[in-house]
Amino acid sequence: MMLRGMAVATVLISVAILNIEYSNGAGAQPTPTVEYPQTAKPMTPPQTDMRLGTAPFSLGNPSTATALDDLQDTRVAALSTIVPELAEVQPEPVVPSVYKTAIKIKSGDTLSKALRRSGAKPGDAEAAIRALKGHYDPRKLKAGQTIYVNYAPTTGTPKDPKHTDQFAGFEVPLDYANRVAVAPAPEGGFKAHLFERDLKTEQVRAEGVIDWSLFKAGSDAGVPAITMAELVRAFSWDVDFQRDIRKNDRFEVMYERKLDEAGEVVHNGKILYAALELSGDRKPIYLHTLKDGRTDYFDDNGQSAKKALMRTPIDGARLSSHFGKRRHPILGYTKKHSGTDFAAPPGTPIYAAGDGVIELAGWKGGYGKYVRIRHNSEYSTAYAHMKAIKRGMGKGKRVKQGQVIGYVGTTGRSTGPHLHYEIMRRGTKVNPMRVKMPSGQKLKGDELKRFVASRDELKVQWASLTVSGPQLAQR
Numbered sequence: 001m002m003l004r005g006m007a008v009a010t011v012l013i014s015v016a017i018l019n020i021e022y023s024n025g026a027g028a029q030p031t032p033t034v035e036y037p038q039t040a041k042p043m044t045p046p047q048t049d050m051r052l053g054t055a056p057f058s059l060g061n062p063s064t065a066t067a068l069d070d071l072q073d074t075r076v077a078a079l080s081t082i083v084p085e086l087a088e089v090q091p092e093p094v095v096p097s098v099y100k101t102a103i104k105i106k107s108g109d110t111l112s113k114a115l116r117r118s119g120a121k122p123g124d125a126e127a128a129i130r131a132l133k134g135h136y137d138p139r140k141l142k143a144g145q146t147i148y149v150n151y152a153p154t155t156g157t158p159k160d161p162k163h164t165d166q167f168a169g170f171e172v173p174l175d176y177a178n179r180v181a182v183a184p185a186p187e188g189g190f191k192a193h194l195f196e197r198d199l200k201t202e203q204v205r206a207e208g209v210i211d212w213s214l215f216k217a218g219s220d221a222g223v224p225a226i227t228m229a230e231l232v233r234a235f236s237w238d239v240d241f242q243r244d245i246r247k248n249d250r251f252e253v254m255y256e257r258k259l260d261e262a263g264e265v266v267h268n269g270k271i272l273y274a275a276l277e278l279s280g281d282r283k284p285i286y287l288h289t290l291k292d293g294r295t296d297y298f299d300d301n302g303q304s305a306k307k308a309l310m311r312t313p314i315d316g317a318r319l320s321s322h323f324g325k326r327r328h329p330i331l332g333y334t335k336k337h338s339g340t341d342f343a344a345p346p347g348t349p350i351y352a353a354g355d356g357v358i359e360l361a362g363w364k365g366g367y368g369k370y371v372r373i374r375h376n377s378e379y380s381t382a383y384a385h386m387k388a389i390k391r392g393m394g395k396g397k398r399v400k401q402g403q404v405i406g407y408v409g410t411t412g413r414s415t416g417p418h419l420h421y422e423i424m425r426r427g428t429k430v431n432p433m434r435v436k437m438p439s440g441q442k443l444k445g446d447e448l449k450r451f452v453a454s455r456d457e458l459k460v461q462w463a464s465l466t467v468s469g470p471q472l473a474q475r
Contacts, residue, residue: 098168100148111138111147118149120167128169128182131190136172136180147172150183176258176267199258199266205465207252214245218253224268227255229315231274234285234297237307237440239276240433250277252284254462271297273458286455291447300455302448304440309379310353310401311432314342314408314419338429339382339422346387346417348408352399353381353423361394367420368412371405384420385412 103118115125129138141147151165169183169190177197185191208221218228231253232241239245256269275284285297285305297305356375364370367384371393374380387409399405410417423432443451 098150098152100150100171102146103149105141105143105145105147107143109141109143111141114141114147115149115167115170118167119151119165120149124167128167128190131182131185131192132180133192135192135194136174138172141172197260197266199260201269202257202259203254203272203461203465204257205252205254205462207250210245210249210251211247214241214251217251223253223255227253227268227271230271233315234271234274234305235276235283236310236312237305238283239278240311244278246279249279251275252462254458254465273462286451286458288451288454291450296441298443298451298455302443302451304442306401306440308354308440309375309381309423310351312342313351313353313381313383313421314344314348339384339420340432341418341420343416343418344408346407346409348417348419349404350383350386350406350408350419352401352403352405353421354379354401356380356399358393358395358397358399358405361389361397364412366413368414369406369409370412373399373405378426380424382420382422382424384422385409385414385418387411387417 101118103114105114111129112122112125115128116122120128132138148171150168150170152168153165169181171179171181173179177199179195180192181195182190182192206218206221206223208217210217214232215225215228218231219225231251235241252273252275253271254273255271257265258267258269260266270287272287273284275282277283284300286299287295288298289295299305352373354373354375356373358371359374359380360370360372362370364384367382369386369389370382370384371386371389372380372382383406385408386406389406390404393399393405408417408419414420421432422429423435424430425435
């Protein structure tokens with residue numbers, strides 16, 4: 001009897017397997033009364049709508065269910081030899097994210113040329129550049145500037161040996177805190193985005209005694225060279241840095257710097273307050289923003305530190321020859337030197353000493369390449385021995401104080417690269433280092449009151465730094 005029962009069970013199981021094989025479990029709906037034993041392990045997760053081929057036995061029978069379960073496991077193992085994917089679930093391929101490559105702008109480059117050199121197709125490069133409109137003028141790019149080109153890695157092994165990763169836009173740093181990025185747009189083409197870094201602003205105090213030079217004293221106090229250069233520029237209207245600085249003079253400076261999320265300094269910013277103590281005479285200046293938005297340095301009384309004319313219209317130069325009688329280095333005899341010479345490397349920018357109109361720009365005998373600017377009815381200035389006059393600086397051109405008008409050279413009667421600088425008062429050449437410069441702006445009324453308030457606030461801030469050190473302000 002037992003043998004007959006086992007034979008019947010074997011036949012029934014065989015029929016069930018055949019049903020599953022041919023119908024793939026989609027032959028008929030199970031009846032609502034069907035119960036699934038706890039030990040059953042179907043090929044697919046249990047569902048209320050589980051489909052199996054019609055079977056002439058009850059799935060509620062534990063022994064039958066176990067036998068069917070074992071056969072299902074055997075079937076999966078057999079199929080896995082034909083379809084290997086069933087034996088092991090393969091993970092989704094990981095596609096690398098967009099990466100960027102630094103590209104340096106070469107002399108004569110356009111943005112389009114630089115992008116195409118980096119691998120962008122001409123059409124993609126032009127479409128990406130068009131997206132910059134209204135955000136950035138690509139003509140402002142200069143040789144030596146770095147941009148970043150983005151690429152999206154391609155998958156698979158390309159048949160084309162010239163195949164490259166896909167161009168995915170570019171980024172142009174605008175300054176230490178801002179950048180413009182062009183990326184593919186969801187709707188097609190490219191779109192430009194402006195980004196600003198989240199930086200912290202820190203006020204820093206430094207002071208020191210001048211032993212050998214102002215720049216050396218600043219370096220010893222940890223002040224960046226660019227900040228010391230700004231300090232010199234701010235005081236250059238009144239101070240002759242070749243003659244007025246003496247041993248044991250002092251300096252003070254409070255300036256801003258910007259820090260990134262890691263606390264690294266990314267930019268040394270503007271000077272808020274500075275003072276020079278020269279032979280016992282103290283000269284403080286304070287940064288103040290006027291109602292019209294202009295920013296300038298003023299002394300304790302609200303007098304602008306900026307004068308109508310600059311004594312030294314050049315940065316980082318060495319005073320190599322004074323105004324007055326001297327033995328001429330080329331002619332060999334003593335004659336009056338009608339200006340002041342500043343030795344500097346060839347190509348160093350030369351600035352307009354004040355607002356005015358160019359009266360002459362070109363070659364002038366022993367002066368070589370020469371520019372003369374009329375500032376008003378009383379003062380004119382002249383600049384000689386230039387390597388080159390800046391393009392556009394011709395007769396009749398209006399210029400602003402500090403605007404570049406040319407570059408240091410050694411044209412004309414000259415023994416080496418330098419700027420010969422002259423100031424003429426009512427047509428007479430005067431000593432640029434000794435002439436009393438015409439005063440700049442003097443604050444009055446409500447503007448003076450605003451300045452006094454900001455000046456006093458800077459004094460309090462300076463004093464607080466002596467106790468608590470650098471002060472952080474979230475931007």
